[in-house]
Amino acid sequence: MTPRRSRWGAVAVAMLMGSSMISPSTTSAAPATESSELVVELPFEAYTLDNGLQVILHSDRRVPLVAVDVWYHVGSGDEEPGLSGFAHLFEHMMFQGAKHIGADVHFDTLRKIGGTGVNGTTNKDRTNYFEVVPSHQIETALWLESDRMGYLLDLLNQESLDNQIDVVRNERRQRYDNVPFGKDRFAIAAALYPEGHPYRYLTIGKHEDLENAKLSDVRDFFKKWYVPSNATLVLAGDFEMEDGKALVDKWFGSFPAFDKPGHTAPELPALTKTTRTELDDGFAKYTRLHFAWHSPAKLAPGDAELTVLGRVLGASGWGRLYKRLVLGSQAAQRVRVYQSGNGFSGEFHVMVDVKPGNDLAAVEAVVAEELKTAIAEPITPEELERVVNGVESSFVWGLEEVIGRAERLQFFNHYAGKPGYTQEYLEAFRALTPAKIQAQAQATLQAPRAEVVTRPAAAKKGGEG
Amino acid sequence: MKRLLLPLALLLGCASSPTTSAPASNGTIAITASPAEGSAVVWPDEEFRYTQPSARQPAELDIPPVERFTIEPGIDVYLASRPELPTVSLWMSFPTGSMTDPAGKRGRTSVCMSLVSQGTKTLDKVAFEEKQADLASSVWANSGSESLSTGVSSLKRTLEPTLDLWVEMLREPGMRQGDLDRIKAARKASLAQNKSAPGSLGRRLWSSVVMGPEHPYGRVTTEKDYSSITKRDCEKFLKTLGPQNAQLFVAGAMTKAEVESMIGGRLEDWKGSTSTPDVPPEPAPRSGGIFFADIPGAAQSQIYVGHPGPQRGAKDYEANRLVAAILGGSFSGRVNMNLREDKGFAYGARARFSYYKHAGVFAMSSSVRSDATAASIGELLKELERMRTEPVTLDELQREQDAAVASLPAMFSTSRRLLSTYSNLVFYGLPLDYYDAFVGRISDQGIANLRTSARNNLQASDLSILVVGDGESVLPTLLKLAQDENLGGGTVTVLDADGRVVRTVR
Numbered sequence: 019m020t021p022r023r024s025r026w027g028a029v030a031v032a033m034l035m036g037s038s039m040i041s042p043s044t045t046s047a048a049p050a051t052e053s054s055e056l057v058v059e060l061p062f063e064a065y066t067l068d069n070g071l072q073v074i075l076h077s078d079r080r081v082p083l084v085a086v087d088v089w090y091h092v093g094s095g096d097e098e099p100g101l102s103g104f105a106h107l108f109e110h111m112m113f114q115g116a117k118h119i120g121a122d123v124h125f126d127t128l129r130k131i132g133g134t135g136v137n138g139t140t141n142k143d144r145t146n147y148f149e150v151v152p153s154h155q156i157e158t159a160l161w162l163e164s165d166r167m168g169y170l171l172d173l174l175n176q177e178s179l180d181n182q183i184d185v186v187r188n189e190r191r192q193r194y195d196n197v198p199f200g201k202d203r204f205a206i207a208a209a210l211y212p213e214g215h216p217y218r219y220l221t222i223g224k225h226e227d228l229e230n231a232k233l234s235d236v237r238d239f240f241k242k243w244y245v246p247s248n249a250t251l252v253l254a255g256d257f258e259m260e261d262g263k264a265l266v267d268k269w270f271g272s273f274p275a276f277d278k279p280g281h282t283a284p285e286l287p288a289l290t291k292t293t294r295t296e297l298d299d300g301f302a303k304y305t306r307l308h309f310a311w312h313s314p315a316k317l318a319p320g321d322a323e324l325t326v327l328g329r330v331l332g333a334s335g336w337g338r339l340y341k342r343l344v345l346g347s348q349a350a351q352r353v354r355v356y357q358s359g360n361g362f363s364g365e366f367h368v369m370v371d372v373k374p375g376n377d378l379a380a381v382e383a384v385v386a387e388e389l390k391t392a393i394a395e396p397i398t399p400e401e402l403e404r405v406v407n408g409v410e411s412s413f414v415w416g417l418e419e420v421i422g423r424a425e426r427l428q429f430f431n432h433y434a435g436k437p438g439y440t441q442e443y444l445e446a447f448r449a450l451t452p453a454k455i456q457a458q459a460q461a462t463l464q465a466p467r468a469e470v471v472t473r474p475a476a477a478k479k480g481g482e483g
Numbered sequence: 484m485k486r487l488l489l490p491l492a493l494l495l496g497c498a499s500s501p502t503t504s505a506p507a508s509n510g511t512i513a514i515t516a517s518p519a520e521g522s523a524v525v526w527p528d529e530e531f532r533y534t535q536p537s538a539r540q541p542a543e544l545d546i547p548p549v550e551r552f553t554i555e556p557g558i559d560v561y562l563a564s565r566p567e568l569p570t571v572s573l574w575m576s577f578p579t580g581s582m583t584d585p586a587g588k589r590g591r592t593s594v595c596m597s598l599v600s601q602g603t604k605t606l607d608k609v610a611f612e613e614k615q616a617d618l619a620s621s622v623w624a625n626s627g628s629e630s631l632s633t634g635v636s637s638l639k640r641t642l643e644p645t646l647d648l649w650v651e652m653l654r655e656p657g658m659r660q661g662d663l664d665r666i667k668a669a670r671k672a673s674l675a676q677n678k679s680a681p682g683s684l685g686r687r688l689w690s691s692v693v694m695g696p697e698h699p700y701g702r703v704t705t706e707k708d709y710s711s712i713t714k715r716d717c718e719k720f721l722k723t724l725g726p727q728n729a730q731l732f733v734a735g736a737m738t739k740a741e742v743e744s745m746i747g748g749r750l751e752d753w754k755g756s757t758s759t760p761d762v763p764p765e766p767a768p769r770s771g772g773i774f775f776a777d778i779p780g781a782a783q784s785q786i787y788v789g790h791p792g793p794q795r796g797a798k799d800y801e802a803n804r805l806v807a808a809i810l811g812g813s814f815s816g817r818v819n820m821n822l823r824e825d826k827g828f829a830y831g832a833r834a835r836f837s838y839y840k841h842a843g844v845f846a847m848s849s850s851v852r853s854d855a856t857a858a859s860i861g862e863l864l865k866e867l868e869r870m871r872t873e874p875v876t877l878d879e880l881q882r883e884q885d886a887a888v889a890s891l892p893a894m895f896s897t898s899r900r901l902l903s904t905y906s907n908l909v910f911y912g913l914p915l916d917y918y919d920a921f922v923g924r925i926s927d928q929g930i931a932n933l934r935t936s937a938r939n940n941l942q943a944s945d946l947s948i949l950v951v952g953d954g955e956s957v958l959p960t961l962l963k964l965a966q967d968e969n970l971g972g973g974t975v976t977v978l979d980a981d982g983r984v985v986r987t988v989r
Binding site for chain 2: 196
């Protein structure tokens with residue numbers, strides 16, 4: 019079956035004006051001028067197969083590598099109560115094998131062909147699977163990705179689910195339970211989100227929910243969320259455009275069409291009052307003061323404003339809180355302030371690690387003062403300019419590798435609804451003003467918040483037996 | 484431009500093999516439809532899905548050359564010029580490092596390099612950081628055990644002022660007492676934090692166990708060391724650095740002429756060479772038993788099992804590399820498949836040879852569920868013994884040979900990756916045309932070579948074993964394991980968080 023292609027994306031998009039290019043286009047850029055703005059060009063072609071699979075192709079033939087990157091538009095934010103951690107557990111199952119490729123062959127096969135950066139990740143909104151392969155092996159990557167998209171359930175079995183439940187629980191132990199301040203992350207989420215809200219349990223989930231996951235849950239989840247119409251395939255790198263399209267047609271084009279599953283935004287009541295949770299942490303040697311507010315979703319109005327404000331308050335070296343607490347009083351070991359947008363809503367965080375022997379109340383007073391100032395006064399134009407320069411620069415560095423470009427296209431496609439959002443994204447930062455940032459600070463930071471204070475637990479008696 | 488055809492192209496092309504047999508009929512299968520559809524939906528079952536697709540014609544392996552030249556005042560330059568890029572990344576390496584830190588002042592080199600990067604005579608910490616942020620550049624300095632680096636990452640459009648800032652830092656660092664005091668306090672605080680969790684404490688102690696606590700590669704830095712480092716120590720240390728045996732690595736939008744004028748021009752009046760450290764003595768590992776550090780309440784134990792290993796320049800390097808790759812160099816490695824995919828003890832497990840300039844280390848490592856600590860060590864030892872005594876399979880050998888060759892293009896795929904690949908060669912004193920014959924050397928290896936390598940370079944006894952975890956639950960099981968003569972003969976040695984022996988448990 020040859021699917022008809024419905025074009026929903028523009029063809030090559032060239033962006034911004036100026037002197038240099040990221041992308042390998044053979045056309046020459048505008049004449050360079052010293053003061054010109056950066057050119058960021060990330061050309062692509064996008065279309066949708068009849069079965070609803072979105073395809074985005076970025077061809078760059080300089081280096082014989084291709085990044086194959088599949089996003090399924092489902093994450094831990096779509097989990098049902100009692101199944102916390104399931105989206106991520108499911109991601110692990112996607113590496114266990116499928117009908118035609120066989121069991122446990124994914125990593126071996128990619129390793130033999132020189133695949134690098136082979137992995138999958140899950141966040142609240144999406145699950146991605148990616149690999150970079152030598153371009154003459156592009157078809158093997160498509161073979162693997164198409165088989166697990168179409169035929170995962172054929173090889174599904176209890177033994178491999180049991181094993182991956184163990185593995186994921188070990189992952190949780192390694193990354194949350196066995197490190198300092200792991201408890202803080204769960205406590206913040208518990209304070210921000212009500213019982214039943216999927217963000218409450220973090221993407222890693224609860225041990226007891228992971229233990230209870232069943233084969234039927236895997237089947238149901240796959241059938242609901244892992245349909246072609248809920249996925250986006252990006253190829254980025256060394257292939258010829260028409261060839262890339264033919265390969266995508268071959269491996270994905272004959273898949274049947276299913277309705278695209280809908281996401282249900284969970285109810286998120288505003289916090290009615292500031293809550294404070296005090297924790298003891300046996301691994302912690304600092305006292306961590308952690309505030310978090312509800313904030314706008316990723317790329318929603320206000321997201322860029324708070325991203326800038328986070329840098330102004332927390333940037334290492336020159337951020338306001340860094341200057342006062344790390345360099346000035348030196349009561350703090352570290353300061354972090356950041357906006358973290360997710361699909362349904364976001365979080366704005368202020369985190370200070372207070373060194374032993376320092377007065378927490380004095381640190382809190384400084385934080386309170388700086389928050390008050392951020393609400394009462396606009397930031398300076400110099401601060402704004404500094405942050406925007408950094409945003410642009412990181413954007414450019416992020417496009418250095420083909421996988422970075424694939425992920426950028428996926429990110430914009432998922433969160434902005436268009437892969438060619440680059441220009442708008444950067445212009446949104448350029449269009450910010452101190453007044454707009456102040457207005458957003460007022461909207462976000464004057465609301466009640468979650469406060470968590472983690473203190474080092476009194477040293478337990480050594481248990482060497 | 485150097486080009487070579489991949490001799491293994493054929494091998495790559497043949498890598499495909501049927502994974503399952505095709506169905507008797509070329510029919511279709513149906514799985515239950517999604518709830519949205521309500522009726523059976525047909526999934527295709529084409530013949531081509533049953534076989535791994537053939538590789539296409541591989542591109543010629545194009546190892547982009549680096550330009551090599553010398554600029555005033557005698558700095559060797561390695562340039563991967565990519566004028567079409569909007570970015571420049573460069574760094575200068577000096578052949579010295581923390582292995583020269585005097586007794587009682589471990590950590591000196593690292594602290595002093597950190598002090599250098601705080602600012603300049605005219606720019607204090609905040610002004611220096613603001614300037615970098617305004618330029619959207621980064622100017623940095625760091626140190627390892629036997630090399631120091633300092634460099635910049637910058638957009639081309641802000642390169643000139645970024646270089647000004649970098650050279651000002653190099654030539655006129657601020658060296659303020661207040662910055663030093665703050666760095667020392669911060670190091671002590673993070674040291675205390677690192678001592679309190681299994682992963683970070685394991686990383687802190689492993690070198691001291693496998694190289695020996697007094698060995699230049701194995702010493703740990705303590706709070707007391709940090710306290711004793713003075714501004715004068717740092718000033719003296721800086722005087723031992725000179726550019727004339729330094730190397731400059733440049734990647735991105737600079738030409739040779741630009742390097743000469745923009746960097747040579749800024750550094751030409753800087754004289755002197757860096758004094759290079761003595762070749763260290765043989766490692767003196769703590770071995771022949773289990774060394775344990777206690778983190779009460781740990782949910783997992785951090786485990787290392789290993790011993791000093793061959794050096795990077797060893798004749799059998801390629802065989803060693805393949806041995807380690809099969810044992811635990813990737814997800815497919817035996818220890819990962821065993822501890823993670825088979826037993827469910829861990830999130831991951833690895834084995835590798837790693838290399839100092841004048842020594843090597845073999846290590847298997849994992850973070851495992853506390854109640855599976857002894858069993859995990861048992862499995863690692865089994866895998867080690869199996870590797871030492873039994874031939875690898877042809878499948879394993881070919882997988883890792885293919886991987887080593889087929890992943891070469893990725894090592895040269897960006898100017899920064901290319902340059903790190905070359906800077907590694909320079910660090911170990913290997914020739915710059917090293918990769919020209921690499922494919923041949925890898926494909927020459929056979930099962931017998933790997934067997935010899937494993938026998939010669941993996942130890943059956945005198946292993947160093949470090950476990951960091953919850954003593955109350957883990958120590959009794961370790962004591963049982965230690966009944967083996969090879970694993971301590973009934974005793975486990977308990978270390979404190981600075982690697983000192985606290986006591987021996989029986």
